[in-house]
Amino acid sequence: MGLASQVMFYGALCGVALVVGSVVSSRWWTPSAQAKSYIQHVAGGLVFAAVGVEVLPDMLERAIPGAAAAGFILGVMLVMGIEFFSEKLSEKRGGESPWSLIGVITTDIFIDGVLIGVASVAGGEGGSQALLVTIALAAEMLSLGLSMGCTLRECGLSQTRVLVTSALMGFAPFGGAIGGYFFGGYVNGAWTEAILALAAAALLYLAVEELLKEAHEVRETPLATLLFFGSFFAIMMVDMAS
Secondary structure, three states, rough: OHHHHHHHHHHHHHHHHHHHHHHHHHHOOOOOHHHHHHHHHEEEHHHHHHHHHHHHHHHHHOOOOHHHHHHHHHHHHHHHHHHHHOOOOHHHOOOOOHHHHHHHHHHHHHHHHHHHHHHHHHHOOOOOOHHHHHHHHHHHHHHHHHHHHHHHHOOOOOHHHHHHHHHHOOOOHHHHHHHHHHHHOOOOHHHHHHHHHHHHHHHHHHHHHHHHHHOOOOOOOOHHHHHHHHHHHHHHHHHHOO
């Protein structure tokens, strides 16, 4: 398998994981509020791990403060802009709008795809770095899909609309991976630092303001805490083993 085909396969795998999780939770299995909280704790731990294990170490190693500040500020403005327009849509609809969650997750998984493409270029064909990143991100997207599917159903979307929405979102990591592959060899230095900082902002917002905020609306249990830290620990161990 050539490197380009490998990148496309990895990006598609992450997209499929998101769609599978969304379809399962919206059609065949409707988790209880407590089960949904458990899923969101797992997804939150995986997202925090992606920031702490993959993104921040690379940012600190590059150490370009100006670019990092610009990228982080842009990322915060982006996710807050998505939240602002989502609230406006909610007011017009007279109820909760799913577009904030959809917008933030789409932004997040597109950036995840870019990371896959960049890691593939850095590691070359047959390198283990991109494969491990893909495994971690596919697990994250499966958890996100499970959480997203039931959330979209609660917001009033039909099963068909959930399927179409998740399928369209599934193209985001695929497109991001291709973009990261083609531009990974040319984008470096300050531009890479800014992209990583933007990714950190989007990932932190997804975990804190979307996943864990909703997860804590139900009673917190020791199992939920263990799932959060366990998912973080698993990704940390995978990264250390690589």
